[in-house]
Amino acid sequence: MTCREVVELMTDYLEGALSAEYRAKFEDHIAGCDGCRAYLSQLRTTRMVVGKLADEPIPANIEAELMKAFQDWSLAGQV
Amino acid sequence: MVEGGERRARSPITSALTSRLSLAGVGESRDEAELAALKAGDEAAFSALIKRHHGPMLRLAMAYVRDPAAAEDVVQETWLTCLRNLDRFEGRSTLKTWIFGIAMNLARSRRRKEARVLPFASLFRRDDSDRAGATVDGSRFGADGMWATRPDSWRSLPEERVLSSETLQRVKRAIEALPVKQREVITLRDVAGFDAGEVCAFLSISPENQRVRLHRARAAVRKMLEGYLR
Numbered sequence: 001m002t003c004r005e006v007v008e009l010m011t012d013y014l015e016g017a018l019s020a021e022y023r024a025k026f027e028d029h030i031a032g033c034d035g036c037r038a039y040l041s042q043l044r045t046t047r048m049v050v051g052k053l054a055d056e057p058i059p060a061n062i063e064a065e066l067m068k069a070f071q072d073w074s075l076a077g078q079v
Numbered sequence: 080m081v082e083g084g085e086r087r088a089r090s091p092i093t094s095a096l097t098s099r100l101s102l103a104g105v106g107e108s109r110d111e112a113e114l115a116a117l118k119a120g121d122e123a124a125f126s127a128l129i130k131r132h133h134g135p136m137l138r139l140a141m142a143y144v145r146d147p148a149a150a151e152d153v154v155q156e157t158w159l160t161c162l163r164n165l166d167r168f169e170g171r172s173t174l175k176t177w178i179f180g181i182a183m184n185l186a187r188s189r190r191r192k193e194a195r196v197l198p199f200a201s202l203f204r205r206d207d208s209d210r211a212g213a214t215v216d217g218s219r220f221g222a223d224g225m226w227a228t229r230p231d232s233w234r235s236l237p238e239e240r241v242l243s244s245e246t247l248q249r250v251k252r253a254i255e256a257l258p259v260k261q262r263e264v265i266t267l268r269d270v271a272g273f274d275a276g277e278v279c280a281f282l283s284i285s286p287e288n289q290r291v292r293l294h295r296a297r298a299a300v301r302k303m304l305e306g307y308l309r
C-alpha cells in the first residue's frame with residue numbers, strides 16, 4: 001500500500017469499516033511510516049478540535065427567554 | 080391564576096415513567112428521569128438540557144441556515160416545539176435524537192424558505208460529496224505514491240494554540256465552506272456526537288456515503304488546520 005492510498009482509508013479505519021485484510025495492510029503500513037502516522041494523528045486532532053465547537057455557551061438572553069417559556073409551559077401547559 | 084396550573088407536576092405519566100425506571104437500560108433510564116423532571120416543571124433539568132445541547136444545535140442549524148440570527152431562531156423554535164410536543168414523545172428514540180430531529184426539520188424548512196427569497200447561488204452549488212476521491216493534494220506524494228512532503232507532527236504544538244478561539248473560528252468557517260452534505264455529517268458526528276448509525280438514519284444515507292462525506296469533511300478541515308498551524 002502507498003501513502004496516497006493509506007490516507008484515503010483513514011476514516012474507514014477509524015470507523016472500524018475496513019475488512020480484516022485491508023486493516024492488516026493498513027496497520028502494517030502505518031507501523032513503518034512516520035508520515036502516515038502523523039497524518040492519522042492530525043485527523044484525530046481535527047476530530048477533537050471540531051468537537052470543541054460544541055462548547056459554545058448559550059447566550060444569556062436566549063437562556064432567559066427559554067427559561068421563561070419553560071415556566072409558562074409548566075404552569076399553563078402551553079408556550 | 081392560569082387554569083390548569085401545575086397540572087404537570089402530578090401528571091400520572093410522570094409516575095408511570097418513574098416506576099418503569101428499574102426496567103430500563105442506563106441511557107434510557109437517564110432519559111426517563113430527565114423527561115419526568117421536565118414534565119414535573121423542574122427548571123434545573125430544563126436549564127441543564129438547553130445548556131448541554133446549545134452549541135451542537137446552533138452548529139447544526141448553521142449547517143443549513145447561513146444567517147446566525149436565523150440559526151438562533153431555529154434553536155429557540157426547536158425548544159418551544161419540544162415543549163409543545165413533549166407529551167407525545169414516546170421514547171422510541173433517545174430524547175437527544177428526538178430533539179435534534181426537530182432541530183433538523185426546522186433548520187431545513189428555514190433553508191427552503193431562504194432559498195425561495197434569496198438568489199443564493201451556493202444553495203444550488205453542485206454537491207459531489209458522495210464521490211470518493213483524493214482528499215490530499217497529489218503534489219504531496221512522489222511518483223511512488225509515498226509522501227514527498229510529510230505532514231508535520233502537531234504533538235509539539237501548545238494546546239492553547241491548537242484550541243485557541245482563533246483556531247475554533249477558522250474551523251467554524253472551514254465547516255461552513257463545505258458542501259451541505261459534508262457539513263451536516265461532520266456536524267452531527269463530530270460536534271453533536273451522534274454515531275454513524277444514527278447519522279445514516281437521520282439523513283437516510285448509506286453507511287458508505289456517511290463515511291465518504293465524513294472523510295472528505297474531516298480532510299478539508301485538517302487541510303485548513305495544516306496551513307494555519309504551520
Ligand SMILES: [Zn+2]
Nearest residue numbers: 003033035036
Ligand atoms: Zn505512509
